[in-house]
Amino acid sequence: MKDMDAEGYTTEDGRKIGGVLMEMRNITLRFGGVVAIEDISFDIREGEIRAIIGPNGAGKSSMLNVISGFYNPQEGEVWYKGAKRPQMKPYQVAQQGIARTFQNIALFEGMSVLDNVMTGRIRQMSAGLFAQALWKGRAEAEETANRAVVEKVIDFLEIQHIRKTPVGRLPYGLKKRVELARALAAEPSILLLDEPMAGMNVEEKEDMSRFILDVNDEFGTTIALIEHDMGVVMDLSDRVVVMDYGKKIGDGSPDEVRKNQAVIDAYLGVAHD
Amino acid sequence: MEDAGIREERNLAQPSPAADGARSIPALLQRNASRFAGRHAYREKEYGIWQTWTWAEAAGEIEALALGLINLGVNEGDFIAIIGRNRPHFYWSMVAAQSVGAIPVPLYQDAAAEEMAYVMDHCGARFAIVEDQEQVDKLIEVQDRLHQLEHIIYVDPRGLRKYDHHKLHRFIDIQEQGRAAHYEFIEDLKARRDKLDYDSICVMLYTSGTTGKPKGVVLSNRNIIEASKSSAGFDNLTRDEEVLAYLPMAWVGDFIFSIGQAYWCGFCVNCPESADTMQTDLREIGPTYYFAPPRVFEGQLTNVMIRMEDASRFKKRMFDHFMAVARRVGPDILDGKQVGGMDRVRYALGNLFVFGPLKDTLGLGRVRVGYTAGEAIGPEIFDFYRSLGINLKQLYGQTEASVFITLQPDGEVRSDTVGVPAPGVEVRIGENGEVYYRGAGTFEYYYKNEESTKKTKDADGWVATGDAGFFEEGSGHLRIIDRAKDVGKMSDGKLFAPKYVENKLKFFPNILEAVVFGNGRKQCTAFVNIDLTAVGNWAERNNIGYASYQELAGHPQVLEMIRGHVEDVNRSLASDPMLSHCQVHRFIVLHKELDADDGEMTRTRKVRRGVISEKFEDLLVALYDGSEEVFTTTEVTYEDGRKGSISATLKIVKVEVAVEQAAKVAAE
Numbered sequence: 001m002k003d004m005d006a007e008g009y010t011t012e013d014g015r016k017i018g019g020v021l022m023e024m025r026n027i028t029l030r031f032g033g034v035v036a037i038e039d040i041s042f043d044i045r046e047g048e049i050r051a052i053i054g055p056n057g058a059g060k061s062s063m064l065n066v067i068s069g070f071y072n073p074q075e076g077e078v079w080y081k082g083a084k085r086p087q088m089k090p091y092q093v094a095q096q097g098i099a100r101t102f103q104n105i106a107l108f109e110g111m112s113v114l115d116n117v118m119t120g121r122i123r124q125m126s127a128g129l130f131a132q133a134l135w136k137g138r139a140e141a142e143e144t145a146n147r148a149v150v151e152k153v154i155d156f157l158e159i160q161h162i163r164k165t166p167v168g169r170l171p172y173g174l175k176k177r178v179e180l181a182r183a184l185a186a187e188p189s190i191l192l193l194d195e196p197m198a199g200m201n202v203e204e205k206e207d208m209s210r211f212i213l214d215v216n217d218e219f220g221t222t223i224a225l226i227e228h229d230m231g232v233v234m235d236l237s238d239r240v241v242v243m244d245y246g247k248k249i250g251d252g253s254p255d256e257v258r259k260n261q262a263v264i265d266a267y268l269g270v271a272h273d
Numbered sequence: 274m275e276d277a278g279i280r281e282e283r284n285l286a287q288p289s290p291a292a293d294g295a296r297s298i299p300a301l302l303q304r305n306a307s308r309f310a311g312r313h314a315y316r317e318k319e320y321g322i323w324q325t326w327t328w329a330e331a332a333g334e335i336e337a338l339a340l341g342l343i344n345l346g347v348n349e350g351d352f353i354a355i356i357g358r359n360r361p362h363f364y365w366s367m368v369a370a371q372s373v374g375a376i377p378v379p380l381y382q383d384a385a386a387e388e389m390a391y392v393m394d395h396c397g398a399r400f401a402i403v404e405d406q407e408q409v410d411k412l413i414e415v416q417d418r419l420h421q422l423e424h425i426i427y428v429d430p431r432g433l434r435k436y437d438h439h440k441l442h443r444f445i446d447i448q449e450q451g452r453a454a455h456y457e458f459i460e461d462l463k464a465r466r467d468k469l470d471y472d473s474i475c476v477m478l479y480t481s482g483t484t485g486k487p488k489g490v491v492l493s494n495r496n497i498i499e500a501s502k503s504s505a506g507f508d509n510l511t512r513d514e515e516v517l518a519y520l521p522m523a524w525v526g527d528f529i530f531s532i533g534q535a536y537w538c539g540f541c542v543n544c545p546e547s548a549d550t551m552q553t554d555l556r557e558i559g560p561t562y563y564f565a566p567p568r569v570f571e572g573q574l575t576n577v578m579i580r581m582e583d584a585s586r587f588k589k590r591m592f593d594h595f596m597a598v599a600r601r602v603g604p605d606i607l608d609g610k611q612v613g614g615m616d617r618v619r620y621a622l623g624n625l626f627v628f629g630p631l632k633d634t635l636g637l638g639r640v641r642v643g644y645t646a647g648e649a650i651g652p653e654i655f656d657f658y659r660s661l662g663i664n665l666k667q668l669y670g671q672t673e674a675s676v677f678i679t680l681q682p683d684g685e686v687r688s689d690t691v692g693v694p695a696p697g698v699e700v701r702i703g704e705n706g707e708v709y710y711r712g713a714g715t716f717e718y719y720y721k722n723e724e725s726t727k728k729t730k731d732a733d734g735w736v737a738t739g740d741a742g743f744f745e746e747g748s749g750h751l752r753i754i755d756r757a758k759d760v761g762k763m764s765d766g767k768l769f770a771p772k773y774v775e776n777k778l779k780f781f782p783n784i785l786e787a788v789v790f791g792n793g794r795k796q797c798t799a800f801v802n803i804d805l806t807a808v809g810n811w812a813e814r815n816n817i818g819y820a821s822y823q824e825l826a827g828h829p830q831v832l833e834m835i836r837g838h839v840e841d842v843n844r845s846l847a848s849d850p851m852l853s854h855c856q857v858h859r860f861i862v863l864h865k866e867l868d869a870d871d872g873e874m875t876r877t878r879k880v881r882r883g884v885i886s887e888k889f890e891d892l893l894v895a896l897y898d899g900s901e902e903v904f905t906t907t908e909v910t911y912e913d914g915r916k917g918s919i920s921a922t923l924k925i926v927k928v929e930v931a932v933e934q935a936a937k938v939a940a941e
Contacts, residue, residue: 013435114321151320156431161549163321214432 008045011238018046020079021222022067022190027076029062036062037073038246044190049216049223051233054243055266060226061103063243064194067224068100069093081189095123099188101179103195103226109168113159113178114150116167120185121146153184156218157211173204177211184215191215193225197232205229209236230267234258242266297469297494299335299372301536306332309512309539315361318546318554326361328539334361334448336462338369341451343458345400345424345442349374349465352396352477356380356389357404359518359544362428362444364531366402371475374465375400378477378489379523381876382408383869385914388487390415392479396489396720397421402444405429409441414914471495477720478525480672481875489720490525490672500675500714501533503696507680508642512539514562515639519544519551524877525672526646530564533675555636563643567650568878570665572806573635574654575782579810595623596660603628603660608684628661637663644668646691647877649753649772651780655688667691669753673729673736674698675714679751690750700751706741707757759882761792767854769797771882774855777845781838782807786867788880789857790893798896799860800889801835802826802867808834823864823921832926835862839928847931856930859896861903863889864921870910892923901925 008017022044029037037059044050052060065071066078069088078085080096088096099120107116124146125132127139135143154160157177162170167178176196183191196212197205209232215221227233233240234254242250242257244266250257257263295301305314310329317324326334347353353370355377357363367377378396380389382404389411393401399421403409409427416422427433428444451458475494479487504510518531531542540562545554581592602616612620632638643658643665650667658665664683669691670676678700681692694700698712711734718726730736741760742753754760754770761769771789774797778787785804791797803826812819812828819825843856867873872884886893888907895903906920 015435148320151322155320158547160321160546161553210432217434218431 008047011048015047015217015238017048017238020044021046021081023079024063024066025077025079027063027066027073027078029059029066029071029073035246037066037243039076040241040243040246040248041076042241042248042251044222044224045239046222047216047220048238049212049225049236051237051240052224052226052243053228053230053233053240055228057245058243058266059246060228060243061194064100064192064224064226067093067190068098068192094186097186097189098192099183099186099190100192101176101183101194101196103198105172105175105179107167107175107179107182110166112164112166113170113181114154114163116178117150117153117181117185118146120182121150123186149187150181150185153181156214157181157184173200173207176200176204176208180208180211180215184219184221187219188221190222190224193223195226195228197227197229205232212236295498296471297371297466297473298368298475298497298532298536299466299469301498302328302332302335302368302372303466305536305539312512312539313541314535314539315364315542315544316558317361317544318550318557321546323543323557331361331365335365335369335372337448337451338365338444339372339451339462340454340458341447341449342369342373342375342400343461343465344450344454345447347373347375347400349468351375351400352378352398354378354380354389354393354396354398354401355403355522356382356401356408357428357522358382358548359520359522359527359531360404360428361542361544363402363404363522364518364542367476367528367532371469372462372466374468374473376474376477378479379528380479381481381521381523383521384876385870385910386411386414387914390418392487392489393419393422395487396477399423400426402426403428406432409433409436469494471498474717476528478523478528478672481877481879488722488725491717491720492525492675493717496675496714496716497529497533498537499697499712500677500695501529501537503713504529504677504680505534505538507682507696508562510534510538510540510562510642514538514540514641515543515558515560516540516562516564517543517545517551517555517558517560517636519548519555520564520566521876525676526564526670529676530562552636556634557636559633559636559639561639561641563637563640565643565645566647566877567645567654568648570645570650570654570658571779571782574657575804575807577631577635578782579807582810582814592627595619595627598623599628599660599662600656603662604656604686607659607662607664608686624662632661632663637661640664642666646670648879649776650688651776652688653780659686668695669751670695671738673716674710674712675716677714678708678710678738681750685748685750687750690745690748690752692750694751701735702743703737705757706743706754706760708738708740708742708751708753709735710738711735763791763797763854764793764795765854768851769855770852771797771855773852774799774842774846774857775880777842778838778857781841783811783834784838786874786880788867788882788885789855790886790896791855794897796858796897797855798893799839799857800885800892801839801860801862803831803835803862805866822866823919826862826864827921827923829924832862832924835860836926836928839926840931843928844931853931857928858930860926860928861892861896861923862926863892864905864923865907865909865919868910870912871908895925 008019010016020043025041027037027040052063054060066073069090072087125142127142131137131139196208216223240254240257242263249262250260305328311327313325314328314331315326353375355363355366370377424440426442426444426447430443471494473494475492475497477489477491479489516530520527535542543558545551581589598619602612602620605612640663643663646668666681666686669679677695679692680695698710700710703709715734715736739757740753741755741757742751745752755772759771763769769791774789775787778784783804784801786802788800789797805822839857846856847853869876874880891905902922902924904922906918908916908918910916
């Protein structure tokens with residue numbers, strides 16, 4: 001394991017990683033008789049890119065859904081910013097500054113890219129229905145301020161040329177980027193990415209990797225991502241949790257994980273007992 | 274209207290000679306900053322909004338940068354490479370460099386690291402002002418060959434945080450340092466600025482060159498300002514023009530339009546948000562003065578036609594009906610000629626329903642003066658825009674002339690000539706048919722290349738263009754036939770003019786590029802590149818599936834279609850006794866697009882014949898040895914500089930040659 005203490009550690013490329021931002025303690029999640037996650041613990045530190053990997057059906061997405069509050073685990077605790085998190089609805093989790101993207105894109109197809117990304121700012125809008133409808137006073141000021149944030153994100157992800165295009169008309173790779181934009185517009189403390197590279201070609205994967213690294217570098221956003229493409233994850237992340245059949249079989253830097261026998265077995269398909 | 278710029282300049286010069294500062298671009302900036310202080314000088318769309326700088330604000334930005342450059346150690350006579358897309362920052366960089374006595378050298382931002390290394394090593398640039406991580410990476414890649422490069426300044430910090438910042442600086446930091454050191458360096462800056470005169474170097478531009486290594490063309494303040502002054506007068510350009518700056522900054526045209534003429538007249542330069550949003554931004558700005566190479570106009574027309582194919586039947590019929598009216602009377606109305614009353618009414622209706630909205634969509638609704646140059650433009654394309662009422666004209670020019678050699682005056686516009694000599698430029702035709710010129714815009718010399726300078730520019734200042742042409746009797750307009758060195762002879766001694774034939778081929782929307790061979794041979798043959806947009810759309814409408822450019826290019830129906838086009842060209846050539854023997858007998862549709870990254874074209878997209886015939890030698894052999902297909906492997910360069918290769922089996926298509934009297938005799 002990396003040399004780590006409460007203050008965090010320094011990565012190989014010189015980035016300073018802070019203290020623990022989120023901690024999963026002995027999480028177990030069951031669906032009836034099926035155990036999706038079994039007694040898993042790990043932490044996510046401030047400013048790091050943390051990956052959760054594993055073969056299909058390992059429980060990665062379930063884990064992400066626990067973090068985002070979509071599932072409530074039967075056992076275990078989620079600690080966030082130094083406090084134990086009570087049972088929460090997903091929107092409450094979002095209000096705490098956790099934003100996410102989905103494995104199979106969940107955008108408003110009929111709305112423009114700009115409007116889709118604006119929905120990421122809903123948390124920051126408080127003007128009443130009436131004011132919004134008349135677009136006067138606070139509503140106007142609010143929208144201007146939110147639009148400024150959204151435009152920064154659009155510029156950052158280089159999607160200016162499709163600003164006014166309905167999302168339904170976009171190719172898959174761009175939709176993924178729009179979804180990332182919406183999550184970023186929320187200015188989250190933790191960004192959860194569910195298979196950001198799924199279904200992409202090599203070039204699109206490279207683009208997406210660059211955006212993920214740039215987001216982390218530019219805004220200092222903590223990122224937790226799920227991937228099953230090993231190569232991409234190993235290049236991107238600072239620390240990796242490996243899951244297989246609902247259990248944690250490895251945790252550490254990409255190099256450590258790559259040498260871990262259990263991980264090699266899981267990926268090469270050794271018979272289980 | 275008389276040119277306000279010129280008149281005011283005279284008035285200004287009268288009271289005191291010292292006030293006449295217009296001997297350099299920085300002096301023009303000073304003039305504009307006081308005279309047009311509150312008027313807009315630059316706009317750039319960023320974060321979805323057009324951000325604006327007035328002349329006074331622009332002068333402030335440029336001064337801060339200039340002070341920062343002195344602070345960084347820029348000396349007079351240093352070369353500063355400028356690499357980025359059209360953004361105000363880079364225009365400021367050029368003028369700031371001039372202000373401190375340095376020489377700006379704009380480079381093509383899409384050039385590979387290798388090409389940049391050559392140019393930057395050749396001029397020994399000590400500094401580079403670049404856009405972003407991509408450009409910084411390229412310079413770092415070749416840094417061991419750039420011993421003179423000391424500092425890199427970047428505009429966009431993204432992704433650069435972790436880089437070693439010993440030699441790397443952020444643009445706004447340099448400006449900040451400049452502002453902080455204002456009192457320390459302002460006197461130095463003023464002294465340097467005052468030293469600039471008509472003979473000092475304004476800019477150095479590297480010509481892409483269809484053969485050999487790029488040459489650094491040195492242009493003085495005299496060249497740039499005189500060329501801008503006379504051309505602005507020719508078209509009555511005023512401070513109220515709006516231009517969109519989207520053409521490569523390394524190209525002389527952009528320098529003249531976005532700096533020379535903009536500073537002389539005091540008009541506003543608008544920079545698009547990104548290369549992809551150019552069309553939207555064009556429409557939002559609605560330029561009054563617009564320049565584009567033929568390929569842009571071709572692309573726009575192709576798009577219009579594709580969209581009309583998909584339009585409802587009613588719309589399509591309306592479009593066809595009014596376009597027929599426009600073709601008949603539009604150009605005459607534009608030229609102010611006599612047109613019948615009924616036709617005027619029809620045209621006005623067309624304008625209301627079709628031309629007006631179409632021009633608006635294209636972003637050309639307000640264009641008062643439009644130019645195309647660089648290549649021949651297809652007559653149909655040219656006429657299409659003119660019939661819509663857009664005053665599109667042609668000019669002929671080159672870097673060595675500070676653009677302008679000939680221009681078409683309003684009312685004397687034709688698709689097959691390039692106009693009359695520009696004001697202050699003399700043009701003559703040499704004995705071999707080559708066009709020569711001299712004038713105030715004529716370049717000083719090629720940097721560190723005396724031999725080429727001597728070969729191109731003689732003691733009396735006449736410059737050889739390398740193009741063959743002649744003045745048309747009656748109209749006095751210049752007509753360009755071909756590159757003088759491309760004009761050759763067939764084996765039977767007849768004139769071989771490849772570009773003439775290639776242009777005829779390229780006028781078909783489906784053909785993007787063509788290269789015709791035949792010098793010293795019995796017959797002409799050709800390589801053809803299909804236009805993926807046009808052919809792709811055609812394929813979609815005809816239910817032809819394809820997975821790649823290569824597959825589409827090799828599709829039998831596509832080959833058949835291209836064969837039809839080539840036969841059309843042959844028929845048209847057959848009617849010209851001078852060129853009927855240049856008909857294309859066999860052709861190959863290439864499996865890859867000719868690309869500047871592979872060295873097959875210049876950055877301004879002119880074909881490099883030598884490179885192409887060497888690289889595709891096997892195909893060329895197959896064109897002449899009678900074989901029906903050929904297997905080939907070609908090396909390609911990806912955008913990031915990596916190399917790969919593609920292979921394909923290409924069919925060689927035989928074309929019917931139209932019979933003409935002269936050809937028949939020759940065949941027997």
